[in-house]
Amino acid sequence: MTLTPQWLDELRARVTLSAVIGRTTRLTKAGHEFKACCPFHNEKSPSFYVNDAKGFYHCFGCGVHGDVIRWMTDQRGLAFMDAVKELASEAGMEVPAPDPRAAAKAEQQAGLHDVLSAAQDFYRAQLDQPEGAKARAYLASRRFDAHTMERFGFGYAPGGRQALKAALKQFDEPMLIEAGLRIAVDDKEPYDRFRDRLTMPIHDARGRVIGFAARILDADKKDAPKYINSPDTPLFDKGRTLFNLHRAGPASRQSGRIVVVEGQMDCIALAAAGIAEAVAPMGTALTERQLEMLWRLVETPILCFDGDSAGQRAAMRAATRALPMLRPAHSLKIVRLPAGMDPDDLIKRDGVGALEKLLAQPIGLLDLIWEHERDAAPLTSPEDKAGLKARLMAHVETIADRDIQALYRRELTERFSAFAFPRREERAWTPGRKSAPPVPQRSAQQSRRLNHATGAGARDGLSAAILAGLLRYPEELRRHADALAHAPLGDPRFAALVDAVDGGEALETAGLHTILIERGLAPPTPDDYASLRFGFLIEGATPEVARTDLAQAIGLLVERPEVEMALAAATERYERELSDDSEREHRRLLKRKLEIDARVMQMAGATGDSLMKLAAQRMAD
Template identity: 50%
Template sequence: MSLSPQFLDELRSRTLLSALVGKSVKLERAGREFRACCPFHNEKTPSFYVNDDKAFYHCFGCGAHGDAIRFLTEHKGLPFMDAVKELAAAAGMDVPAADPRAAEKAERASGLHEAMAEAAAWFVEQLHGIAGAEARDYLRKRGVDAAAQAAFGIGFAPDSRGKLKAALSRFGDDKLVEAGLLISVEDKEPYDRFRGRLMIPIRDARGRAIAFGGRIIGQGEPKYLNSPETPLFDKGRTLFNLDKAAAATRKAGRVIVVEGYMDVIAMAQAGIGEAVAPLGTALTEGQIERLWRLAETPILCFDGDAAGQKAAIRAALRALPMIEPGRTLRFATLPPGQDPDDLVRNGGRTALETLLEGAEPLVERLWKYELAAAPLDTPEARAGLRKRLADHAATIRHGDVRGQYLADFRRRFDALYERTSPAPRFQPGGGWRGGQAGRGGRGGPFRGKPPEAPPSAVTRSIGNGGLGPLESRAVLAGMLRHPQIIAHHAETIAALPIADEKLARIRDAMLDAAFAAETLDSDTLGTILGQVGLAGAMEALRAPNGLAFSFLRGNADAGRARRDLAAAIEALAARPELDAALAAVTARLMASPDEAGFAEQRRLRAARDAADQALASLAAGESGADSN
């Protein structure tokens, strides 16, 4: 059967090549690309590169080169159609059914790019002709110079129902209608879609015109008119200026999203070429995915008016389920009534850069939005705020990131209403910050000379790939017995390096429950775990594990058990941090020894030994802190 070039291009654009190749080849990031030892020939030094922006792989050793389809045919040995079907299934696309009309359809589609290119050239001619005087005057008033006009291919569509149709008559009405250049109405001759408008080509990643955005000259509605969906143009997966911004983004290390075509052009004239814009609608999931292929943290720079801020929060909520480490958003808000062009004219590029440097993280934007959504002068309203925040966090599919958002929202909420005092926090330099003083006096249990006892087998295992099942089950069992402490230590609990995936799911469910509930007891927590399919895990947590932690014993003093559980959580969370810091300073000393480095190494070792001793004491049933 014959597959159209448009279908194959769409299939490639929906396939993240690094994810496909990474299933069978171990990739490591190298700037904006990935590299590995070539799967097509034997080598010890990586020379095989994968570029997601350009959707191809290349080996500088053996010359292997291709796209997603070729990788499956050459590396996995699949027939061409089997490779296409496998990729289409993963991308959620239907492979066109084989029928006698397929070849005819492919032939009809093959001339669309040519028709669009000829239309773009014709619009440019009209801009510089007699009919384009008003459009040229508009561009002059907007400060769009000749270089920008040429770079973006800006043109003009005369106010006529048939001039473009006549100029492109060799393509035939049907093809021009299919390209979105003519409008076909029943019982009427097709006529020009764009009339009396400034014409801005919308290009694909390869720089080919696939659609147009037309701005009215003078009075009239709509102000902007875009091409309809066509075999070339999928509005929800396309971004204006994607072709130019891709290269600029690699150089600048960022991508900026603004509201419209003229904003992108103004940014480019200010020397910021890494700006793109959606096409008259809110950002879609497909567009956000494309942005993440360009940069880990796109900056959304929308107007400060109500419409602009509504668009920003819609984008935030659409992105939220998909965020993960290395994939998020930041938000820069323009002053009300100003667009990027106004900002540059009044303050130069420096004003624009200052605005972008102050962009807020996604979590900050969500917090401010919900904080301002309604009055918070009653307990019911404050409970509503907490529920809305919990609901937002619950949409995040990545477990660790979801836990961090829950912890961050809880900390902000508690700080705003002064619900609790700061929780004790173990510090890499030794000692506890905040909370009650331990056996070592007011400065904390680890001040002065560290204990001489060697670390236990339990504590020695912590730094090797995260917490093992023994320690993880002990802490989770303690949290099940004493769920009151979860909310106050949410950030630390979310950071625990739990290696077992099922136990990590239990931890995440406990954090979700603690944030959503005003108060939480053991029975309620058990019920919630059962509702999310973790009832069996609850029984495993109640089983004895051979450790003598006070928080695992039913006859222990509740206050002491909670203090010991908090101390164990802090020590377990601190241990990997201390190992990492100690490894870093040791590596530095090997390259360049100095007395300050040796002192830092001794300090970190003492702090690590202190954490180990504290945990060993707790595991043996000794209290980690005396009550006042």
């Protein structure tokens, strides 16, 4: 149907705004307006005003603003068309007739709602059957009470490939496939999507089932994903859906906050602990649409992601999505959980009070960006520090609001200056003062060989070789994701592959090639590492040997910049202290750096014995 601006203006003019709001909110006459305590946030004195003449409401406390249609969608939780129809009925207006295509789409969606509602009833009933014992045992291990289990509608999908179809025989096969409940592959018989899994219904803002999340119950199925969600359907769009929003939205108006966690189980655990205003994205990074949905509820949602490296990377991805969208008073706050813990772990160990304490002391978006980029790479040279400044300013340039951009630039520039140019204590020169031991000198041939395999100009070759190894053995990505994420590697292709692991992408060679290309990153070619003959790049190498060599190469790639950074600090410390301890530490690190260089040469097919002997000789000298 076509709702013209003129028709919508007529609808607003025919409906008295104060009468609609007054049904659920107590209004008091205040001159030509009405006032009340704001229904969108807690307050003791009225700051919410309704103006019938202008047709809008506004709260001077929280900034919420809208017309009568916005009131019906935000406060009542109705979809836009449902709000329009209800208001039109009250105003005695006829809603324009839909065109045939819109009518068919509406009918299809109504039918899919029936299918998903029936599927939820089936899964819920199966939880109480003998076959659902594993699912009940898992829920018992999570210590969810009966109220929580009933409220979130847990169910069980039987292991049979045709169980759901047999139970929902009143619906045609195409409708079951369209609803995302069945999978059709080429000319084979379709089969149930969710099998032998604990199920959780996903609802829209009106509380209607639009899809399912399902958790694996058999721990032996290591290759299967722990959680799977319904695919995108006419009802379910994972980028536009937040789990538990229909419950968290009303709760957030009372608490004044919304908490975003990583997964559905985290969300349920918080609700069971009394934190009802928690939502979760659908297994992906927060999207721009989801951020807008959050900002319609509160101005500064709190991200409370897991304390592991994947959780912190997810927080940073959300930050980079939010930066271009920032506007006055709207931002994000971030809570850092203890390492290796999710919200449920913390609640079980220390009680909900411990989590509440963290939620009360989040860091800001600017703090997150500063700390992330400061810790992303070694900062031992002017070039390193210039790189830090460039990364910070690159974030700033993405902010569309010019005032916010200017404030971020000023704050980050001041932090960078204080960090990069700290005040240093002046020390008088002492006659006879020693300097740090020199770096061992190599012959021209040795230098060329070492630079070829490990030098600054060839580090891209080593990185390219390892990238090629990861693409050849993509399952190794999951094993090494944390190490690669924490290492100060300059090649953005590593970050792209780690993001694929965090995002639950299928770890397949072709798919990873596509991910790199879609991000504007060229996959490595043999020309990039032609002179480096690592075992994991040799055709016909046994997978076990190749994976071992790849793990060793990654370990060296990750360790080398850390050793170099520590060596630079040790050199500076020795020059400052001139002590035996600092000299021993300097020599130890220098020896380790040369050992790493030699080992890389050996693995790359060069002869590293001479360099190893040279390193030992120089250390002895």
